[in-house]
Each structure stands twice: as structure tokens, then as C-alpha cells.
Amino acid sequence: MFSRQQIIQPVALDINQIVSNTGKMLRRLIKENIGLDVILEPNLDLVSADPGQIEQVILNLVVNARDALPKGGKLTIQTRNVRMENDFGQAGASTLPGRFVLLEVTDTGTGMDEETQTHIFEPFFTTKAVGKGTGLGLATVYGIVKQNNGRIEVKSMVGRGSSFKVYLPAVKHAVLTRTSAKYTGSPNFSEETILVAEDAKPLRDLICEVLSGYGCTVLTACNVEEALQIGRGRKDTIDLLLTDVVMPGMDGTALANEIRSLHPETKVLYMTGHSGTFIRADMLNQDVSLIRKPFTPGELGRKIRKMLPGKLGESSRAGACPKENAAAQRESGA
Ligand SMILES: Nc1ncnc2c1ncn2[C@@H]1O[C@H](COP(=O)(O)OP(=O)(O)O)[C@@H](O)[C@H]1O
Ligand SMILES: [Mg+2]
Incomplete structure (x- = not known):
């Protein structure tokens, strides 16, 4: 993503739909000893983003959480509408002041010490073995979040687990129309x-x-x-x-x-x-x-x-x- 020009098509997006569509695949990515909870806010506000990019954010956060749970545990994906007083990076006329959609990925895994936390968004920073980690997952997530005028927060404690919160500005429904028909999500095949x-x-x-x-x-x-x-x-x-x-x-x-x-x-x-x-x-x-x-x-x-x-x-x-x-x-x- 960093090295090539990507064709990015922001549309009015229901993040719940993306979580649901990727859910089946996510469950396959994680082992049976990890419990996956998905908690979706009904009537989630829309955001303006590229569906492929949001999938990438979810996937990278979930894979990291899985890697932090070698002995199993719990992984939670949650969405929520939130209001914030300070409008960090509001994107402009199409956004709703103070309103954000929160996408949170939490795990009960290994956690990170403070020193590690200060480096995790740097490209090529990894604590994983050679061949296991590229150090590009969170750098990519960070880039996507910034590009969409959002914010990412991390909370973590060694031995307790980690939580990554991605906030994206909510957009007015009138400005962009829902694209559920166009964005068909993950398809189902019949034994192709x-x-x-x-x-x-x-x-x-x-x-x-x-x-x-x-x-x-x-x-x-x-x-x-x-x-x-x-x-x-x-x-x-x-x-x-x-x-x-x-x-x-x-x-x-x-x-x-x-x-x-x-x-x-x-x-x-x-x-x-x-x-x-x-x-x-x-x-x-x-x-x-x-x-x-x-x-x-x-x-x-x-x-x-x-x-x-x-x-x-x-x-x-x-x-x-x-x-x-x-x-x-x-x-x-x-
Ligand atoms: N959920 C998590 N729990 C513990 N450590 C994490 C978590 N997510 C990321 N990290 C730390 O951040 C580093 C960078 O993550 P990332 O950019 O995705 O690269 P990679 O997964 O290839 O190592 C990881 O190597 C790990 O040390
Ligand atoms: Mg990763």
C-alpha cells in the first residue's frame, strides 16, 4: 500500500456490515481456543471510507490479537456510536461534528509494555520472529485511519491484554447514500x-x-x-x-x-x-x-x-x- 498507488474509493459505509461480512473468515483465521465476541451497535452511523481499507484494518487488528493469544483467550470486536467534545481532524462539510464511529478490537492476550507501545505504529517494527511478522500491519492501519481523518488509540497491559480503538468521523446520511447494494461484501460460493x-x-x-x-x-x-x-x-x-x-x-x-x-x-x-x-x-x-x-x-x-x-x-x-x-x-x- 505504501509502495504503490492504490485506487481508493471512499463510500458511505456501514462498518457493521463489513464486520459481519468478514466474520466467517475471521473465525477461520483464529484457533478454537480463542473465543470471538462480536458486539455491533444497532443503527451505527455511517463513515466515509473504502471498504477494502476497512477490511484491512479489521484483519490486521484481529491477526495481531490472535498472535497475542497463543494460549487462547478472548477476542472482541465491537462497534459503537460515540460523541466527542474536541473534533479532532473533522473532515469537513460532509461530517457530523463531534460524532464518530468506534471500532474496537480487544484481546486478553500477552499485552505490551510501554516501551513497545511507543513503537508499534512504526513501519517494520515487529517483536515477532523472522518470517512471522513484517511490522507493517499497524503501520498500514495507522495510514488508513489518518487518511480517513480518524484516530487510533491503544491501551495495553503486560499479561492482561490490549485494546485498539479506531475512531472514524460519522458522515451525514444525506451526503452519501448507503452502498449496501453496491458493496456486496464477502460472497458465498457453492462449491466452485x-x-x-x-x-x-x-x-x-x-x-x-x-x-x-x-x-x-x-x-x-x-x-x-x-x-x-x-x-x-x-x-x-x-x-x-x-x-x-x-x-x-x-x-x-x-x-x-x-x-x-x-x-x-x-x-x-x-x-x-x-x-x-x-x-x-x-x-x-x-x-x-x-x-x-x-x-x-x-x-x-x-x-x-x-x-x-x-x-x-x-x-x-x-x-x-x-x-x-x-x-x-x-x-x-x-
Ligand atoms: N494485540 C496485540 N497484543 C500484543 N502486542 C501487539 C498487538 N498488536 C500489535 N502488537 C505488537 O506490535 C507489533 C507490530 O504489529 P504489526 O505492525 O501488526 O506487525 P507484526 O504483526 O507483523 O509484528 C507486534 O510485533 C507486536 O509486538
Ligand atoms: Mg500484524
């Missing part, structure tokens, strides 16, 4: 089969968690050979191939061609983290698309839902976001 080829294990595991959480059947391959083996061995449909563009051995586009010669029905979604992309714009069409890393679970789900609308009889939705298609095309040509 997705072949995932990704050499980075943590990402591969996370994608599998997310997609099976959505109800997909996931076949995984850690390299091109494995993906080809699965393709050759499978008689049933593979609805979609989700593959890295750059992998050791053979690139993702060659893999996609091989798989499609075996399974002509298979759609292809490339993942790429490289700005100088290896995908030519003219290779992208209805059946072949691109998603840029890093993406949120919701973004991935919606993207796939758009490519595979048929099974739920939602084909009308396929063409519902011409803007996003155009953006993707533009991006891919960049």
Missing part, C-alpha cells in the same frame, strides 16, 4: 472449484483459508508441476485457476495456457505484486483477469464472484461494475 498455484506458503495457506471459508473447493499447488499434475488428473470442472504471474520454473501465463488446453472452461485470475507487470492488457478479457497484491479477502472474493457469477444465477452481476473493469484494464496496461 478453484485451483490455487502460489509458491509462497503463507500466502497460499491464507488464500485457501479464505476461499474455503467462502464455500469454495480449493485445490492447491506450490509450483507449476504440481498444478499441471492436478490439472491432468482432474476429470471434473476446474472453475478458476488463481495463479501467481511469476513462479519458479514456468511463468503463470504458460501454466494458464496448459491448464486451459486441458480444461477449456477454466477461467484465469492472475495475482501480481510487480508494478512492471508481465501481463499484457490485450491478454485480459472476461475469462482472464488480474488482481494486485496485496489484496484483502473481500477483494479476492468479490473479484472471483464477478468472474464466476453463473452458479448462483447471478449472471446479471457480472456486468454490474463496468467502472472496475475499466480500472483493471487501465492498471494492467500501466
